[in-house]
Amino acid sequence: xxxxxxxxxxxxxxxxxxxxxxxxxxxxxxxxxxxxxxxxxxxxxxxxxxxxxxxxxxxxxxxxxxxxxxxxxxxxxxxxxxxxxxxxxxxxxxxxxxxxxxxxxxxxxxxxxxxxxxxxxxxxxxxxxxxxxxxxxxxxxxxxxxxxxxxxxxxxxxxxxxxxxxxxxxxxxxxxxxxxxxxxxxxxxxxxxxxxxxxxxxxxxxxxxxxxxxxxxxxxxxxxxxxxxxxxxxxxxxxxxxxxxxxxxxxxxxxxxxxxxxxxxxxxxxxxxxxxxxxxxxxxxxxxxxxxxxxxxxxxxxxxxxxxxxxxxxxxxxxxxxxxxxxxxxxxxxxxxxxxxxxxxxxxxxxxxxxxxxxxxxxxxxxxxxxxxxxxxxxxxxxxxx
Numbered sequence: 001x002x003x004x005x006x007x008x009x010x011x012x013x014x015x016x017x018x019x020x021x022x023x024x025x026x027x028x029x030x031x032x033x034x035x036x037x038x039x040x041x042x043x044x045x046x047x048x049x050x051x052x053x054x055x056x057x058x059x060x061x062x063x064x065x066x067x068x069x070x071x072x073x074x075x076x077x078x079x080x081x082x083x084x085x086x087x088x089x090x091x092x093x094x095x096x097x098x099x100x101x102x103x104x105x106x107x108x109x110x111x112x113x114x115x116x117x118x119x120x121x122x123x124x125x126x127x128x129x130x131x132x133x134x135x136x137x138x139x140x141x142x143x144x145x146x147x148x149x150x151x152x153x154x155x156x157x158x159x160x161x162x163x164x165x166x167x168x169x170x171x172x173x174x175x176x177x178x179x180x181x182x183x184x185x186x187x188x189x190x191x192x193x194x195x196x197x198x199x200x201x202x203x204x205x206x207x208x209x210x211x212x213x214x215x216x217x218x219x220x221x222x223x224x225x226x227x228x229x230x231x232x233x234x235x236x237x238x239x240x241x242x243x244x245x246x247x248x249x250x251x252x253x254x255x256x257x258x259x260x261x262x263x264x265x266x267x268x269x270x271x272x273x274x275x276x277x278x279x280x281x282x283x284x285x286x287x288x289x290x291x292x293x294x295x296x297x298x299x300x301x302x303x304x305x306x307x308x309x310x311x312x313x314x315x316x317x318x319x320x321x322x323x324x325x326x327x328x329x330x331x332x333x334x335x336x337x338x339x340x341x342x343x344x345x346x347x348x349x350x351x352x353x354x355x356x357x358x359x360x361x362x363x364x365x366x367x368x369x370x371x372x373x374x375x376x377x378x379x380x381x382x383x384x385x386x
Contacts, residue, residue, distance in 0.1 A: 004362040006141040007076060010101030014145045015073040016297050016362045018133050019044055019313055020126060022079045023066055025093060026051030026086035032115055033081050036122035043126050046312045046377040052086040058383030059087055061266070063096075065379045068267045068293030070097035070104075072313045076133045077103035079125050081118065084110030103129050144178030146362055147270055149291035149299040149314075150254045151184065153284040155236055156304030160250020162321025162340040162350070163302035169351025170300070170358060171256035175275060182270045182296060183255040184280035184287050186216050191245035192252050196277070201259040208263045212279045236305075254302060266380060267293035284309050285378040288316065298361055300354065308332045310374025315367045317357055334368050 006014040022045040024033040030047035037045040046069060050062045066088065070078045078097050082090035094106040105125045109118040150167055152159055171181045189196055193213045200206035220226065261274040267290050270276055280290045288299050288311050298315045301307070304322045306329040320326050323338030335357055339345035361367055 003140040003142055004146065004359065005138040005364065006145070006362075007073075007136055007138055008141070009073055011099075013073040013100070013295070014141045014297075015076065016146075016364075017074040017313070017315070018076040018136055018138075019074055020077045020079070020130055020133055021046065021070060021075045021313065022081065022122070022126070023070055023093070024048065024051070025066065025080060025082040025088040025090045028052070028083040028086070029081045029109060032109060032118045032122060035119045036079070036081075036126055039119070039123050040126040040130060042130065044312050044375050046375070048377060048379055050379055050381070051088045052083075053386040054087055054383065055386065056383060058381060061382055062379055063088055063093065064267045065289065065293050067093055067096040068269075068295070069289070069313060069377070070102070071100045072292055072295060074297060074313050075102065076136060077129045078105075079122060079129065080104065080106040081122060082106070082108040084108035103132060105129065142178070143174065143359065143362070145272065146174060146177075146298075146358075147180035147182065147272060147296050148174060148358060149182050149184070149278075149288065149296040150302075151284070151287055151291070151299055152188070152251055152254060152302040153282075153309065154303040154305035154307045155250065156238075156322060158321035158338065158341060159302055159304045160253060162337050163304070163319045164250050164254040164321075165347055166321070166337045166340065166350035167254040167300050167302055167319055167354055168256035169347055170354035171254070171275070172258060173351065173355040174358065175256065175258045175273075178273060180270060180272050180274060180276070181255060181258070182264070182276045182278050182291055182294065183252070184278040184291060185251065185282045186212055186279050187282035188251040189213065189248050190217065192248035195249070196252055196260060199257075199260050201261050205260060205262055209260070209277060212263065238305075254300075264294060266290045270294040270296060281380050283378070283380070285376045286380040288314070289377050290380065298358070300358065306332060308369065308372065308374060310367075310369030310372070310376055312375040312377040315361050316369045316374070317354075317361055317367050318369065319354060331372070332368050 033045040197206040258275040326336040337350040
């Protein structure tokens with residue numbers, strides 16, 4: 001498979017899906033957005049808990065997440081629905097997304113006359129926009145334009161021994177093809193940050209990596225807590241992981257062997273080529289959502305315990321090294337590399353399996369999470385509600 005079929009956007013980016021996204025600017029607009037999604041097939045709403053009673057950097061983060069998700073290359077059109085009095089400015093949000101050349105519509109519930117009229121108006125806009133999106137034609141695109149996120153969650157002892165290293169081998173294949181990879185989860189590299197720092201392309205990037213880890217640890221201390229009190233999690237421990245260092249060393253193996261070219265902030269645009277680290281939480285949905293807002297096309301997600309996690313705008317490929325869990329949760333899992341632990345599957349072949357699946361999904365194959373309709377979305381908060 002030499003190329004993928006993608007949608008060339010006017011800003012030069014490429015989408016491997018062509019979603020119509022319905023964005024509420026505030027929690028008060030969630031129900032209207034969800035009802036529009038229910039009434040217009042093949043649309044996706046991203047309800048969330050934020051958009052009002054926020055200030056400063058916390059408000060900016062919500063705006064950046066909503067704008068970044070709307071700007072994701074997999075999104076072809078966006079309908080923004082606001083209440084009309086929140087701190088997230090719907091017009092500014094529409095302008096940010098429209099700058100990418102996407103189809104964008106925006107209105108507020110108060111101005112159109114309440115929920116019922118807002119739902120009717122949203123449905124009318126969505127049906128018209130869906131027709132425009134359906135008329136778009138995919139074209140051949142090289143894999144050098146593909147960006148993937150690598151994530152783990154619900155890890156057990158098999159994760160660091162099988163699925164994570166296998167994903168790392170696949171990540172190397174994409175980078176060798178000229179594509180981009182982003183790894184996140186600042187909380188999940190504590191105890192192994194020196195290993196990643198030694199792989200940074202410049203001393204400045206290495207220092208920046210140490211800085212974000214230290215910053216997070218100090219934030220946890222400020223709350224009167226210790227990272228080691230919650231990491232590894234009870235599920236990790238039940239799955240055979242013993243220390244935060246063991247978990248972190250397994251975690252970082254999923255990003256392969258390429259040098260880390262730079263650090264990006266949560267939801268910040270991810271460069272197209274090479275390996276990057278995103279300063280993001282370990283929380284599964286918040287991390288995946290941040291990668292999507294940064295422009296990742298798909299996320300490869302390893303798990304030993306099992307999880308149904310998906311995403312609103314990016315396909316999520318679920319990978320495990322735990323054969324028993326794969327058989328038990330086969331409706332959620334895409335790839336099993338558990339034969340690595342039996343000695344019948346090499347690391348190279350396991351990596352090739354995942355690389356082949358990445359290429360297939362980039363060409364339109366649906367992941368299990370997509371088939372089951374998983375559209376999880378969550379925004380990481382950094383401040384209190386007023």
